[in-house]
Each structure stands twice: as structure tokens, then as C-alpha cells.
Amino acid sequence: MVKDGIQNFKYYIKVIPDTDSPLCDSLKLEVINKDLSSIYNGTLNNTLVTKTISENGKESWILLLELNGNSKELSERVCNFKIQIRTYRNSPQETPTGLYAQAEIQNTVYSGNW
Numbered sequence: 001m002v003k004d005g006i007q008n009f010k011y012y013i014k015v016i017p018d019t020d021s022p023l024c025d026s027l028k029l030e031v032i033n034k035d036l037s038s039i040y041n042g043t044l045n046n047t048l049v050t051k052t053i054s055e056n057g058k059e060s061w062i063l064l065l066e067l068n069g070n071s072k073e074l075s076e077r078v079c080n081f082k083i084q085i086r087t088y089r090n091s092p093q094e095t096p097t098g099l100y101a102q103a104e105i106q107n108t109v110y111s112g113n114w
Contacts, residue, residue, distance in 0.1 A: 023077035
């Protein structure tokens with residue numbers, strides 16, 4: 001995320017699961033800043049990170065997925081989800097109006113056979 005201009009802005013990182021899957025329910029996500037400070041550490045399906053762009057106008061993230069559990073129910077499963085990044089004015093839940101930016105990154109995670 002890069003700020004090009006003077007005005008600060010708020011943004012969020014949100015996960016939108018595409019499927020109802022035991023694998024998605026069991027995945028944990030950690031979002032880490034480039035300086036290795038943790039921004040979010042919790043379940044994938046409940047991810048919502050709200051931030052204001054930093055003073056230097058640039059932020060980089062590292063996203064780590066972890067599978068919690070090894071039950072047979074999680075074997076050979078698929079989890080499809082989107083990571084949505086959007087700017088907002090007052091609340092992440094508001095309907096976007098005026099000038100805003102939004103990006104979605106589609107992701108697929110497959111579990112192996114065990």
C-alpha cells in the first residue's frame with residue numbers, strides 16, 4: 001500500500017471466504033508489518049484489520065497461514081477466499097462513495113492427504 005499525496009487515509013484488510021469449508025474454519029492468519037511487528041493474529045474467516053497509512057506513506061505486509069488441526073476431516077480439502085483491501089472515510093462497513101480504492105486478491109489453499 002502506497003500513499004501518493006499529502007492526505008492521510010484509512011484502509012482495511014478483510015478476508016472474504018468463498019466457500020463454507022472446514023479447512024477455511026481451521027486456518028489461522030497472521031499479518032505482519034515489514035518491521036516484523038504483528039498487526040493481526042487470529043482466525044482466517046474473522047480477519048479485519050483497520051489502519052491509517054503510515055507517515056512515510058508506504059506499508060508492506062507479510063501474510064502467514066497456519067493450519068490448526070490434523071483431523072481426517074481436514075485432509076484433501078480446499079479453501080477459497082479473497083483478501084480485500086479498501087480505503088474508507090468513517091467506517092469499514094460503509095458503502096464506498098466518492099474517491100476510494102479497492103483491490104481483491106483471490107487465494108486457494110489445498111490440504112494434502114494424511
